[in-house]
Amino acid sequence: MKPSPTREALLEAACVLFYQRGIHATSVDAILEKAGVARQSLYLHFTSKDGLIAEFLKVRDERWRGAMQRYIATAGEPDQKLLAIFDFLASWFAEPDFHGCAFINTAVEYADPQHPFHQLSAEHKARVRADVLALCLEAGLSEAEAVAGQLALLMEGATVTEQVTRGSQAARQARQIAEILIYRSKGETDACVN
Amino acid sequence: MKPSPTREALLEAACVLFYQRGIHATSVDAILEKAGVARQSLYLHFTSKDGLIAEFLKVRDERWRGAMQRYIATAGEPDQKLLAIFDFLASWFAEPDFHGCAFINTAVEYADPQHPFHQLSAEHKARVRADVLALCLEAGLSEAEAVAGQLALLMEGATVTEQVTRGSQAARQARQIAEILIYRSKGETDACVN
DNA sequence: CGTCTAATAGACCAACCGTTCTATTGGAGC
DNA sequence: GCTCCAATAGAACGGTTGGTCTATTAGACG
Missing domain, CATH: 1.10.10.60 (Homeodomain-like)
Known part of the structure; x- marks a missing residue:
């Protein structure tokens, strides 16, 4: 290159x-x-505008996941890293020109699930989920697969909520839910702490 | 008319x-x-295509929220109604031509938050959140406001997850999280009352 | 100096877009 | 029969789109 x-x-x-x-x-x-x-x-x-779009999606995937990993690396304990995901989201949402997740947006713009760009978006989401799963395993969570899926769903929900309604504090909300889920998965019995 | x-x-x-x-x-x-x-x-x-779009958004809001209310009405206990939200989502996702939330899609297509159509989308989301809040109050949840926001976030997350990756069972996942949140909120109610 | 190459400006194309205009049709009500 | 009006078909408009073609320029390298 x-x-x-x-x-x-x-x-x-x-x-x-x-x-x-x-x-x-x-x-x-x-x-x-x-x-x-x-x-x-x-x-x-x-090759064309479409070629440029494909390249955009590729670098966007690398940059965004890289930024998340770099942010998370600053956190300490493994389960703190999981929560740091949502602090990362909060700082992302705070950017003045935040416009949601580029891949959700792309999947919306190319509504047909068979469309190459829609599929690239799905692949990005799968990669993110894999990244989250790795963190769940690191944290030694039981049912890491399930929790990773739950956290990924929270990430999507926060991102879209903040995109449609700016200033909704969705990242904080998602973080609170994540806290509960992670705490539960660590094998403790439910207690109404905090 | x-x-x-x-x-x-x-x-x-x-x-x-x-x-x-x-x-x-x-x-x-x-x-x-x-x-x-x-x-x-x-x-x-x-008046124009834009006029037609505005009308589309209006009837879509009415129909979708109406469908959700009608579905929920079939459920029994107030907290079962809250969970029924996610059964409604599941049946929606199962429709062969499901293409996500029309209002999220619209907010994506009209990225500028100042754009009238983007704002109409935000207003729809506020109405849905109000509907959920009413159900939370009906169920006698403590911190109904907070829980309503959490449930709304779960709804967004499930919808978008299913849209980008069909067959992700996102509705079931969101329902499980909702169960935990509702159970917790009822526990605090009992604690407060007692 | 000559050559090769990457980049430039700008005309040009066919296709599509939302919108307007014109002229015509067909049925309902008086 | 006549008027009125909603609806029709279809041409035409100006604007924008992604993409191509041509001709020219500027710099690096040998």
């Missing part, structure tokens, strides 16, 4: 615009203008 | 297509064809 600055500018502009405005709502012209690049250059480095 | 059959056909076609394919992806032509109606008729009964 040769790191062409032109290609990089195109991809970076596409990442920002696709995320902030949506894919369908972002024209090739808008990408070219933001990247400060000539029309032909896009078709020199990518 | 005179129930013009032409207007009704247009609105019905729009409801189906907007939901199944998305709003941006549905052309005026497609709506006309499905409705079996002339081009001009649309602009005779609606």
Whole structure:
């Protein structure tokens, strides 16, 4: 892979615009203008707009999951790391140009489950769930599979709630639920503590 | 309001297509064809495509919340009604042409929070949350506000999870979490009362 | 100096979009 | 019969879309 600055500018502009405005709502012209690049250059480095979209989804997956892992790494105990997921979400939601999960958005824009981009979104979600599962196993939770699924569902719920209704404090809400689930899974009997 | 059959056909076609394919992806032509109606008729009964979209969002809100209320009404005890929410979701997800929540989809398609359609989506979510809150109060839960928010978050999470990854059994998962939350909230009630 | 290559500007294309206009039809009510 | 009105078909509009084509430029390398 040769790191062409032109290609990089195109991809970076596409990442920002696709995320902030949506894919369908972002024209090739808008990408070219933001990247400060000539029309032909896009078709020199990518097969088409769809090729650019595929590349966007790829780097978005890497960056987002990387950011989460990096954030979580700062937390201490294994079960604190699980809770840190939701602190990560909170800091993400606080970004002024937060526009939800790019992959949920993509799955919505490409409603047909058979569509390649919809499937790429599903694959991203599977990877995230795998990451969460690894953390659950690290924490030595019983029924780690089940808890990982539950936490993933909470992540989706928080993200979408905050996207539709900004300022809903959804991350904190999800964290509280997660706390309960994790506490239960550690094998203790239910007590109305806290 | 005179129930013009032409207007009704247009609105019905729009409801189906907007939901199944998305709003941006549905052309005026497609709506006309499905409705079996002339081009001009649309602009005779609606101000524009946007007017038709607004009407779609209105009837969708009424129908969906109505369906949920009707489903829940079949359940017995007040806390069984809360759990019935997630049985309702399960039956919804099982529909072959389930394509997620129309309002989440709309909020995604109109990413700008200031956009009228995005705001209509947020208002729908507020109404649903109010409906859930009423059920929580009926069930005599302590911290009904908080629990209603939690349940609403679970509903969002389940819906989106199922939309992106069909067959994920997200409704059942969400129901299990809801059970825990409701049980806890009832326990605190007893503790407070006693 | 000449060559090769990446990048440029900008015209151009066919297709589609939402919307408007014109002219015509057919049935209901007086 | 006549009027009125909803509805029709279909052309036409201006604008935007993704993509292609052509011709030109600027710089690196030998």
